[in-house]
Amino acid sequence: MMAKRALSSQFVTVCVSALISFSAHAANLTVGYQTGIDPSKVPQADGVYEKTIGEKIDWRRFNSGPEVVTAIASGDVQIGNLGSSPLAAAASRNLPIVAFIVSAQINAAEALVVRDGSGINTPQDLVGKTIATPFVSTSHYSLLGALKHWGLDTSKVKVVNLQPAEIAAAWKRGDIDGAFVWSPALGEIRKTGKTLTDAAQVGQWGAPTFEVWVARKDYAEKHPEVVAKFAKVTLDAFADYASHKDSWTADSAPVQKIAKLTGANAADVPELLAGSAFPDAKAQQTTALLDGGTAKAIGETAKFLKEQGKVETVLPDYSPYVSAKFITE
Missing domain, CATH: 3.40.190.10 (Periplasmic binding protein-like II)
Structure with missing residues (x-):
């Protein structure tokens, strides 16, 4: 799919x-x-x-x-x-x-949010975790830019292709550990997660x-x-x-x-x-x-x-x- x-x-x-x-x-x-x-x-x-x-x-x-x-x-x-x-x-x-x-x-309108209780507190904790984003979107680009900045090989993080509404649903089911996305999905997942980085910061790292x-x-x-x-x-x-x-x-x-x-x-x-x-x-x-x-x-x-x-x-x-x-x- x-x-x-x-x-x-x-x-x-x-x-x-x-x-x-x-x-x-x-x-x-x-x-x-x-x-x-x-x-x-x-x-x-x-x-x-x-x-x-x-x-x-x-x-x-x-x-x-x-x-x-x-x-x-x-x-x-x-x-x-x-x-x-x-x-x-x-x-x-x-x-x-x-x-x-x-x-x-x-800037902050798109962000990488990780689930409370996922064990992700630093970028290095993303290794082995499942992170969702809509492929070939600005959020996907920002996610890849962040992983590159942190020196994380994309093969070490399971990045899955989900649309915003699917991200909100997958988050509720506990299927994903985090997501880089925009609202309204962003607003929903922030309620039970924390922001690891956002598009503004990734832009400063060279990927606006x-x-x-x-x-x-x-x-x-x-x-x-x-x-x-x-x-x-x-x-x-x-x-x-x-x-x-x-x-x-x-x-x-x-x-x-x-x-x-x-x-x-x-x-x-x-x-x-x-x-x-x-x-x-x-x-x-x-x-x-x-x-x-x-x-x-x-x-x-x-x-x-x-x-x-x-x-x-x-x-x-x-x-x-x-x-x-x-x-x-």
Whole structure:
């Protein structure tokens, strides 16, 4: 079953062929989203994207980035949210997509939590233990980065491929000793576990992670105004959060909407929001992000994935997979 979920090169090649041959059209837009906690969930809940774009949107929820990639490649989804690791894997296999917003710079929003009573108190205690994470996700990348930093051979730790909901269930059954994951699963397992490290710390060790909104290139070329409006609604949400952070409490309307849409506990949402950075329009267009830095970071991620045997090829330049042209201040 795990092999079935893996983002195999052969399958992605088939998906790339399907995407290239698929003709984008101006019909209803389908957007793939995940359960990550971010301010743009508020306009999603309020229907602001539909009102601004002027057409119906079919919002489809996915468990992980690789699932979003598969849906985009098949033509079922035109715009999707995924992390830097599945983005690097997809771009390395020449999937024609373009990242047009860095939707989150992940810090404490993803973490490695170990079970109380598992006997894991230090990184060395991970040897022989079972740790779950969704394969080829940002959490997987962070986990591998942490193991590398600690000098632990991945063959000495049993890393298993589970989706977030499966992680929460496996944790309750006692099937796993720890997990590197995001919320709402992260919030659940933290109740009976402790954090060994998080994405912020792993980023300081040389393996930063982030999330993006991507569009199929054919759709973006035919409907640039739709992508631009989607970007504006998202960035307006980021700006609103930045201006009113203190009022986004557990019982506030924005936090309640995020909790309802993602399945997270409202009490956890303010802390989870604080666990990521949401770059504004000006920051998006700098050399640190969409004007160079993001493409470079994708390349570094791809190199690491190649070392781990997750991708076969690293491209010389990832800039064709990133664009700031859809952002207007």
